[in-house]
Amino acid sequence: MHGWNGNILRMDLTKKKSSVQSYDKDFALKFLGGRGFAAKILWDELPKGVDPLSPQNKLIFATGPLTGLPLTSSGKIVVAAKSPLTGGYGDGNLGTRAAVNLRKAGYEAVVIDGKADNPTYIYIEDDTVEIKDAKDMWGLGTFAAEDELVQTHGRSVGVLIIGQAGENLVKFAPVLSQKGRAGGRPGMGAVMGSKNLKAVIIKGTKDIPISDPDGLKKLGKEGYADIKGKESYDFWIRQGTMMALEWANESSCLPTNNFREGVFDEAKGIDGYRMEELKVSRRGCPNCNMQCGNVIKDTEGEEAELDYENVGLLGSNIGLGDLQKVALLNKLADDWGVDTISAGNIIGFIMEASEKNLITDKYEWSSIEDARTLLEAMAFRKGFGNTLAEGVKYTSQKVGGDSHKWAMQCKGLECSAYDCHAAPGMALAFATSSIGAHHKDAWLISWEIATDRSGYNKEKVAKLIELQQIRGGIFESLVTCRLPWIEVGFSLDWYPKLLKAATGEDITFDQLLTTADRIYALIRCFWKREYPDFGRSWDMPPERWFTEPLTKGPLAGTKVDRTGYDNMLNWYYEQRGWDANGIPTKQKLEDLGLPDVAAALNIV
Numbered sequence: 001m002h003g004w005n006g007n008i009l010r011m012d013l014t015k016k017k018s019s020v021q022s023y024d025k026d027f028a029l030k031f032l033g034g035r036g037f038a039a040k041i042l043w044d045e046l047p048k049g050v051d052p053l054s055p056q057n058k059l060i061f062a063t064g065p066l067t068g069l070p071l072t073s074s075g076k077i078v079v080a081a082k083s084p085l086t087g088g089y090g091d092g093n094l095g096t097r098a099a100v101n102l103r104k105a106g107y108e109a110v111v112i113d114g115k116a117d118n119p120t121y122i123y124i125e126d127d128t129v130e131i132k133d134a135k136d137m138w139g140l141g142t143f144a145a146e147d148e149l150v151q152t153h154g155r156s157v158g159v160l161i162i163g164q165a166g167e168n169l170v171k172f173a174p175v176l177s178q179k180g181r182a183g184g185r186p187g188m189g190a191v192m193g194s195k196n197l198k199a200v201i202i203k204g205t206k207d208i209p210i211s212d213p214d215g216l217k218k219l220g221k222e223g224y225a226d227i228k229g230k231e232s233y234d235f236w237i238r239q240g241t242m243m244a245l246e247w248a249n250e251s252s253c254l255p256t257n258n259f260r261e262g263v264f265d266e267a268k269g270i271d272g273y274r275m276e277e278l279k280v281s282r283r284g285c286p287n288c289n290m291q292c293g294n295v296i297k298d299t300e301g302e303e304a305e306l307d308y309e310n311v312g313l314l315g316s317n318i319g320l321g322d323l324q325k326v327a328l329l330n331k332l333a334d335d336w337g338v339d340t341i342s343a344g345n346i347i348g349f350i351m352e353a354s355e356k357n358l359i360t361d362k363y364e365w366s367s368i369e370d371a372r373t374l375l376e377a378m379a380f381r382k383g384f385g386n387t388l389a390e391g392v393k394y395t396s397q398k399v400g401g402d403s404h405k406w407a408m409q410c411k412g413l414e415c416s417a418y419d420c421h422a423a424p425g426m427a428l429a430f431a432t433s434s435i436g437a438h439h440k441d442a443w444l445i446s447w448e449i450a451t452d453r454s455g456y457n458k459e460k461v462a463k464l465i466e467l468q469q470i471r472g473g474i475f476e477s478l479v480t481c482r483l484p485w486i487e488v489g490f491s492l493d494w495y496p497k498l499l500k501a502a503t504g505e506d507i508t509f510d511q512l513l514t515t516a517d518r519i520y521a522l523i524r525c526f527w528k529r530e531y532p533d534f535g536r537s538w539d540m541p542p543e544r545w546f547t548e549p550l551t552k553g554p555l556a557g558t559k560v561d562r563t564g565y566d567n568m569l570n571w572y573y574e575q576r577g578w579d580a581n582g583i584p585t586k587q588k589l590e591d592l593g594l595p596d597v598a599a600a601l602n603i604v
């Protein structure tokens with residue numbers, strides 16, 4: 001088989017045994033890789049009701065047919081498991097040398113189950129797979145622990161690692177790599193911690209099997225040049241995703257004071273231009289010529305990598321308008337292994353709860369000291385932090401009052417950095433995302449603001465589904481970074497050509513869209529299997545966006561219209577081929593080649 005190695009590495013930490021499972025071209029073409037492989041494996045192998053933090057859960061690292069090849073932004077890996085935060089399907093992606101090395105070691109994925117007796121790490125070097133002692137590293141932050149592992153195994157290894165938050169089973173702990181690249185917001189790091197697994201180290205020295213190596217090399221080179229020639233390339237290199245901050249503030253969608261407002265008076269103190277004044281270097285994922293990790297020095301004089309999401313949540317959302325203070329929080333979160341988005345969301349929630357006297361302790365908006373205290377409490381499960389570590393939904397149940405209305409989450413996952421009072425399509429995108437309120441699957445908001453902001457119509461719904469197909473389905477399964485396409489306009493036409501050179505298969509873009517639908521439907525069914533009442537009521541955005549209009553900025557008075565939202569949700573289900581309760585129909589599942597899934601759920 002070309003394009004895919006055809007191998008999945010299996011590791012059982014309880015039995016201390018590894019094995020290699022091969023898969024065929026049918027499987028590869030049907031699920032592509034990355035998220036597709038992960039969703040299929042979790043659906044097939046996890047019995048309903050498995051405790052996500054038990055040895056029975058499976059932690060999956062998965063790449064795809066474009067990962068690791070000499071082409072743009074191909075150094076990414078998906079990490080997936082049943083989520084301890086939401087109880088549903090969970091995943092995320094991160095850029096790391098481990099992605100490239102996994103493919104070069106001869107595998108597309110690693111599936112880890114069981115639980116080690118003691119803190120361990122897994123070392124993979126081509127066909128050699130070893131479980132090693134990590135007792136001395138348990139309790140270390142991700143920075144020091146990764147340094148130690150690189151010192152032991154050499155600079156060429158890829159490291160996937162958790163911090164103290166993952167060890168402490170903080171339910172929104174991600175997996176990290178290369179000091180700041182993180183993925184798996186719905187608690188993939190906690191799943192890793194529950195297995196007593198501190199790190200996975202990967203070294204690969206083989207060639208990835210390619211159908212047309214010369215053709216791929218040529219296309220890859222042309223692709224890099226194409227990106228470099230784009231009009232917006234230079235500005236992207238200057239600011240990366242940080243350029244979104246000024247836009248978000250001007251567009252009234254910058255989350256401010258726990259998503260109460262969409263404009264922040266001190267936005268200039270944390271925007272892309274302020275970052276440029278402080279910038280000391282740039283980092284990024286392997287094989288990328290758009291490196292977007294902007295590094296500044298924090299208030300302690302140490303380096304921290306920033307992007308828009310972190311700054312939106314740890315800055316404006318908690319009222320903090322000093323970028324170096326934001327950078328400090330960001331660095332601590334990356335080192336302790338806490339998700340920056342969820343952390344900033346929860347800190348904002350607690351500051352509002354304090355303002356409203358729903359809790360006795362005082363936490364002030366914009367206080368770096370209070371924010372740091374809360375961040376540390378959640379990472380180490382200290383005192384009230386033990387509640388915060390369970391996520392904002394659970395915390396709001398403990399805080400009580402009407403706080404569930406302004407606990408900014410969908411399906412239990414904290415919203416990422418877009419206020420949706422004046423963006424109903426993005427509210428629908430959050431609510432229908434396959435992992436909870438994350439922008440990864442459909443960053444509809446830039447299109448929505450540029451075209452038809454106040455509309456509630458079928459065209460907007462169609463655009464949302466198209467984005468979910470492309471971003472949440474295709475890019476997450478190929479596995480390669482979507483930012484060249486979305487940020488500088490690298491054409492989608494490249495991908496079938498790259499796939500052809502890699503695999504030798506003629507896979508049309510329409511076929512890729514169908515694959516994306518298959519993966520989305522399968523994930524939807526995973527949720528349904530876990531939660532019998534799963535359906536329409538789960539696809540709702542936070543109540544705040546319906547009931548409390550913006551009070552500041554040019555769009556003061558705006559909120560999401562409930563009837564308009566309900567109509568869009570109906571159209572969404574119709575266009576997806578799902579029933580009125582949001583469950584894929586038997587016909588749809590059969591059309592997607594998933595009749596066994598329909599049968600398992602008794603869908604008639």
Ligand code: SF4
Nearest residue numbers: 073284285288292481
């Ligand atoms: S654009 Fe940014 S996130 Fe994407 S591969 Fe490059 S460095 Fe990584």
